[in-house]
Amino acid sequence: xxxxxxxxxxxxxxxxxxxxxxxxxxxxxxxxxxxxxxxxxxxxxxxxxxxxxxxxxxxxxxxxxxxxxxxxxxxxxxxxxxxxxxxxxxxxxxxxxxxxxxxxxxxxxxxxxxxxxxxxxxxxxxxxxxxxxxxxxxxxxxxxxxxxxxxxxxxxxxxxxxxxxxxxxxxxxxxxxxxxxxxxxxxxxxxxxxxxxxxxxxxxxxxxxxxxxxxxxxxxxxxxxxxxxxxxxxxxxxxxxxxxxxxxxxxxxxxxxxxxxxxxxxxxxxxxxxxxxxxxxxxxxxxxxxxxxxxxxxxxxxxxxxxxxxxxxxxxxxxxxxxxxxx
Amino acid sequence: xxxxxxxxxxxxxxxxxxxxxxxxxxxxxxxxxxxxxxxxxxxxxxxxxxxxxxxxxxxxxxxxxxxxxxxxxxxxxxxxxxxxxxxxxxxxxxxxxxxxxxxxxxxxxxxxxxxxxxxxxxxxxxxxxxxxxxxxxxxxxxxxxxxxxxxxxxxxxxxxxxxxxxxxxxxxxxxxxxxxxxxxxxxxxxxxxxxxxxxxxxxxxxxxxxxxxxxxxxxxxxxxxxxxxxxxxxxxxxxxxxxxxxxxxxxxxxxxxxxxxxxxxxxxxxxxxxxxxxxxxxxxxxxxxxxxxxxxxxxxxxxxxxxxxxxxxxxxxxxxxxxxxxxxxxxxxxxxxxxxxxxxxxxxxxxxxxxxxxxxxxxxxxxxxxxxxxxxxxxxxxxxxxxxxxxxxxxxxxxxxxxxxxxxxxxxxxxxxxxxxxxxxxxxxxxxxxxxxxxxxxxxxx
Numbered sequence: 001x002x003x004x005x006x007x008x009x010x011x012x013x014x015x016x017x018x019x020x021x022x023x024x025x026x027x028x029x030x031x032x033x034x035x036x037x038x039x040x041x042x043x044x045x046x047x048x049x050x051x052x053x054x055x056x057x058x059x060x061x062x063x064x065x066x067x068x069x070x071x072x073x074x075x076x077x078x079x080x081x082x083x084x085x086x087x088x089x090x091x092x093x094x095x096x097x098x099x100x101x102x103x104x105x106x107x108x109x110x111x112x113x114x115x116x117x118x119x120x121x122x123x124x125x126x127x128x129x130x131x132x133x134x135x136x137x138x139x140x141x142x143x144x145x146x147x148x149x150x151x152x153x154x155x156x157x158x159x160x161x162x163x164x165x166x167x168x169x170x171x172x173x174x175x176x177x178x179x180x181x182x183x184x185x186x187x188x189x190x191x192x193x194x195x196x197x198x199x200x201x202x203x204x205x206x207x208x209x210x211x212x213x214x215x216x217x218x219x220x221x222x223x224x225x226x227x228x229x230x231x232x233x234x235x236x237x238x239x240x241x242x243x244x245x246x247x248x249x250x251x252x253x254x255x256x257x258x259x260x261x262x263x264x265x266x267x268x269x270x271x272x273x274x275x276x277x278x279x280x281x282x283x284x285x286x287x288x289x290x291x292x293x294x295x296x297x298x299x300x301x302x303x304x305x306x307x308x309x310x311x312x313x314x315x316x317x318x319x320x321x322x323x324x325x326x327x
Numbered sequence: 328x329x330x331x332x333x334x335x336x337x338x339x340x341x342x343x344x345x346x347x348x349x350x351x352x353x354x355x356x357x358x359x360x361x362x363x364x365x366x367x368x369x370x371x372x373x374x375x376x377x378x379x380x381x382x383x384x385x386x387x388x389x390x391x392x393x394x395x396x397x398x399x400x401x402x403x404x405x406x407x408x409x410x411x412x413x414x415x416x417x418x419x420x421x422x423x424x425x426x427x428x429x430x431x432x433x434x435x436x437x438x439x440x441x442x443x444x445x446x447x448x449x450x451x452x453x454x455x456x457x458x459x460x461x462x463x464x465x466x467x468x469x470x471x472x473x474x475x476x477x478x479x480x481x482x483x484x485x486x487x488x489x490x491x492x493x494x495x496x497x498x499x500x501x502x503x504x505x506x507x508x509x510x511x512x513x514x515x516x517x518x519x520x521x522x523x524x525x526x527x528x529x530x531x532x533x534x535x536x537x538x539x540x541x542x543x544x545x546x547x548x549x550x551x552x553x554x555x556x557x558x559x560x561x562x563x564x565x566x567x568x569x570x571x572x573x574x575x576x577x578x579x580x581x582x583x584x585x586x587x588x589x590x591x592x593x594x595x596x597x598x599x600x601x602x603x604x605x606x607x608x609x610x611x612x613x614x615x616x617x618x619x620x621x622x623x624x625x626x627x628x629x630x631x632x633x634x635x636x637x638x639x640x641x642x643x644x645x646x647x648x649x650x651x652x653x654x655x656x657x658x659x660x661x662x663x664x665x666x667x668x669x670x671x672x673x674x675x676x677x678x679x680x681x682x683x684x685x686x687x688x689x690x691x692x693x694x695x696x697x698x699x700x701x702x703x704x705x706x707x708x709x710x711x712x713x714x715x716x717x718x719x720x721x722x723x724x725x726x727x728x729x730x731x732x733x734x735x736x737x738x739x740x741x742x743x744x745x746x747x748x749x750x751x752x753x754x755x756x757x758x759x760x761x762x763x764x765x766x767x768x769x770x771x772x773x
Contacts, residue, residue, distance in 0.1 A: 270750060
C-alpha cells in the first residue's frame, strides 16, 4: 500500500561514516523500518483483506450464481450473466430504484453542500459563544445515519405528526409526508440536507485557510462582498468544495438507513423511496436472492466509481490548489 | 469532542495545513474505508456445551408478552431438565427473517427457530430445516392430538418442516366502544362484502371515523375472497386466480373508498405498514382492522376500547385453520435430540401450554387446548378461543396447502400494487395485470 512506502526519516543524526558504508546501512535500516511499518499496519491490512477484499471478490463470483444465503456457497449454481441480464432487461423495479436514487443524489447533494457552505460562512466569525453555535449546527451530523433520528423524522412527518400540528397553527393543512408517494422522497432528502454538519466543519476549516491579506487587498481595491466571495473565497475553497462534493455524492448514492427506517424497509409508499441500496438489501435478505443482490452491488460499484472518476477529471477545470509545486 | 478549531480569527495559515492534491486524494480514499469499517458491527454467536450440559439457542419474533411467556415455559423445561439451558434471542417481526437468513448463511442458525408459512417452504426446500417426520413417526414429537390439517400444513414436499405452535384464522377486529357510543350495530359473521361496505360507510358517516381499513393490500383478505369465489391463492405451487378476480377485488375497494367507507390513502398505507400494535383499530383511525384472531390480546393491550372479533365478510367456510407459526429445528444442529424434546415439550406439555396460552394461536394439541380454554383468565385470550372455536365449526372441508417459495414476495407485491390503486396512480384493471405478472415472477411460474 502506498502509505507504507512513504519515506520515514531517521530521528537521530547518523554518525559520520564513509559514504558507501552509509548507503548500505541506510538501506538496511529502511528495510527494517519498512517491515516495522507493515507490522504496525497489519491490523488494518488484515481487516482490509478479511473484511473487505475477500468478501468483495467472493461477491463478484456469487454475482454469476443463483446463490441464496440458505445454502452453502459451494452449492450455488453458475448461471453466467443471467443476473445481469435480468437486472437490465427484466426487472422494472431495478430501473425504478435507479431513478429514485439518481433523483435523490442530484437534488439532495447540491442542497446539502449549499447549506453547509452557507452556514459555514455565517459561523466563520469572531463572536462570543460561536463555538457553541458550531457545536449546535454539527449536532444533527453526530446523530448522523442513526436509526433514532430517522424514527423521530418518521413520526414528525407522519399525517398527524408534529410538523402538521405546527402547520395547522397557521391554518395550513399539511401533506401526509412520509405516507404520501409524492412527498416521501422530498422528506427523505430534507433529512439528508439537515445533516449537513460534516461538510460544514470541513468548509469551516477551509475558510480559515484563506489568507486574510487577500480580503484586505481586495477591500482596499473596493471589491464588494459578493466579488470577494466569488473571486477569493470560492477559488481558494475549491479543493475543499471538491473534496466535499466527491464524498457527499458517494454518500448520497449509498443512502440506506433513513430510507429503510422511513419506509419500514419496503421503500414505500409505492416504491417512492426505493433507494438502490434498499432494493439491493431486499433482493438479498428478504427475497433471499443473494446472487442477484451481488450483481446489483457490482454494477453499483462500477457506476459510483465512474461518477467519481468523472468528478476527478472535471476537477482540473475548476479546482485551484494553492501549492504550485504539486502541478 | 467537536473537530472545530476554537479560535475564530483569520490566523496566517500554516503551510502544512493547506489542502494539497495528494492529501485530499488520500483522505478521499481512506475516509470511506474507515466509515465502512466502523459500520461493520460484530455479531457474536457461539454455540457450545459439553456432552453433559446442553445449551440450545432459540430464536423467535414477537412482542414483549410473547417473550415473557416463552421465557417462563423454557424456564419450566430447564427446571425439569437441569442440564438443558437456553440462549434466547427474540425481536420484532420486522427484520426477523433478514436476521435468520444471515445467521443461516454464516452457518450459525439457531438450534430452534420460529418460522411461518411465508418462508417455511423456502427454508425446507433449501435444506435448512430438519425433517421431523421420523421424530413424529417414532413419537418423539407427538402430533397424535393435533388436528390433522395442522400437521399437514407443516409439510413441504412430504417432509415435516415445522411443528405448528398455534392455530389461528382470519379475524375482523372492530372497536365496540366506538360503535356503542354512536348506537351503531356491530358487524356480524356471514355479512356479504357489499353489506359490510354499506355498514362501514354508515359508520364513517355517523361516527366520523372511517368504518374500515381498506384491505385491498391484505393478502389473507384477498385469499378468503378468492376461496369464496371458487378460486384460491395457490394450487400445486401455481397461482390459482386470474386478472379478472383481482380486477373485481380492486374494484370492490375502489367503490368502498369512493363511498367513504375507508380512510384516505395515506392512512391506508399507514395501516398496511404497521405492526400489530399500531393497527388502525387500535390507533383509532378506522373502526375495523383485518388481522388474525390470535392477535386479539396484543391489540387489546394497546387500546382502552372494547374490541370485538368476527370472521371476514362473506361465507366463513372459506376460512381455514392455519398454523400461525411453527418451531423448526436447524438441520445442522449438533444437539438434535435435545432440540426435538424441547419442541415436543412446548407443543404438548400441559403446563407449558397453560403458560403459553393463545399467544402464538390456539394450542396445537387439542387436549391442551381444551384445558387452556377451561382455565384461561386473560379476557382477550378467552375471546380468541371462543371465536376461533365457533368459527372452527364453520370451516369448509379443504384447507390450503403451505404457500410456495416466493410467497412473501407475492405479499409485498400485493401491497405495492394495491397501494398504487388506492393512491389513484393505477386503475383496478392495470393493477390486476401488474399483480398477476409480479406474482408469477415471484413464485417462479412461467
